[in-house]
Amino acid sequence: MTEQEVDLPPISSSQDQSPPETYELHNGRKRPRLEYDLSTSSDPALFSSDDHAPTAEDYASKRRKKKWQGTWWGEKVKGSASGTSTGSKREFTRNFDSGVWMGSEGTDTSLEDEILDELRSTDNKSCLPLPPIYSEQRLNMLEKDVVALDDASEYEVPHCHIQETASKPTRNALLNAAVDKIIDRCLEAGDENVDLSSMSLDHVPNESLRRLRSLTKHTTIWDIPPSQDSYSSLEPTLRLYLSNNGITSFPSEVLNLANLSVLSLRHNKLTKLPPALAKLPRLTNINIAGNELKNLPYEMLDLYKRPDFQMNATANPFSQPQSAIPPNSDIEKWMFTTNPLFLAQQKPIYFHADGSKANDAAPRGLCSRVPSLLEFALRKCKDLPDLMDIEKECTAGGGPSTLAGPLAMAQEATKYGDLECTVCGRSYVLPRVQWLEWYMVPIGSRRDFASSNVVAARHIPFLRQGCSWSCVDIVEVTVAS
């Protein structure tokens, strides 16, 4: 193809743009043409000049010449123009992209035909009962699909989006396997960066995360004898990236990863964070941008006491006070200290013992620090092994439905650890009072912030909860919300 280059005609849009299917490996009817190099994914070169010439490569595959006619840009399958079905039945294949069952292209045989065919074939055998609609052949194909999905997850993780069409348990199992694989790799290599981002997870399996507790760094082998300062701790500073998933509830096992230093939950569907998050001893960087958080736990303010703590909490639907926050003379001074600055407070909302909202007026006569009997019983019930069943029973109507809420809280407490009263420090299950406090909080790197003097801060609501009606901590700046 050096001297005799011909001008190629423009590719007409009307014709089928997809190249002729040459590698339908799953279709047993077509003979795979294995004389071509299978290592390249593109179709073999085919030119008009050597189309019908019996070249050395081409002489074996007579089928091709029979099937195709015309030039390479306009070639058509012989006999397809007439539109008559040759009667050869095509198999049903599953289209992975759309998730819809359909016959392969150009088929004239419908599902009914196929079932009828099967019926006829069994009639010939005459002694078998009617076959079920899901014939063995189709079941086999379903199995093949699962295998294909498995292969896909093996090669395309972590950037594949496994179709929702896969049945739920299968999909979960595949995702869990993918997560396990990544964690295995990290454990094996001593890699502190655990990247589980963009995997369309809606939850993170706790068993997998638990194994991260045992992660240790690997020793580096030195060419030169190590000096005094080349020693370093093998204790890892774990960095866990869970961004770009669909996680709806905070993965509780994260709270047990004592070595966690960076946690990214960017772009998920979290609606609340557990207060126990602030107890992670080495957490210095957390990214919770792009979630559905309305407020943050009050305990997280403690994290700002750490010298190098950073938080990114942008793009969340934080609740804002209805009335304007009164001007605060400290704001100018604050720009140089970069600690959270208290701005305003919401009126406390009181709850009855069973968790229902009390009237707006503070119940003066009943203020005491004594926990309710329900609270005591819940604390004990928290340790019961079949708590979840009891809660289900209550929600289903087998028990008092008012207990469903408190039991759900107890379950949360077993999952995320006890709540601690932000006023008196007692641990409790059911909050009796709660209110929001708005703080001015630096966003992004504090070092940059301090040097550039840019007000890159927003007032962020922090949710304070108390264990009794007396546990309120009222400051005079109160705004409506």
Add this chain to the structure above:
Amino acid sequence: MTVRSPTDSTPAAGIDSASSSISPMTNPSPFVTLISSDGFEFHVRRSAACVSGTIRRMLNTRSNFSESVTGVCHLENLNAMVLEKVVEYFYYNEKHKDSRDVPDMEIPSELCLELLMAAEYLDT
């Protein structure tokens, strides 16, 4: 608090004596009687029993419940074991009403589910 077992006297007799001795409107007795499903009677100080929202509403003199007249509450869904613990809580609550550091009350784990139901019923 005094407890009378059903063998001492029949519960019905207990109610009769209680109702006859109380002149309800003018001077309500400082004690009320709580009767468990298996017939045990607990004589509890009225102020302590009123920790429970349900009992408070039962004994409210402006309500027309018979309990407000007689000062006797039949708690049909609490047995004596649970009611005893409940009464213990009433006194515990009253004792620590105004203290800042409240010690926890011990609850046996075998009773915790029944107490959960009782607390829900008694609104306490």
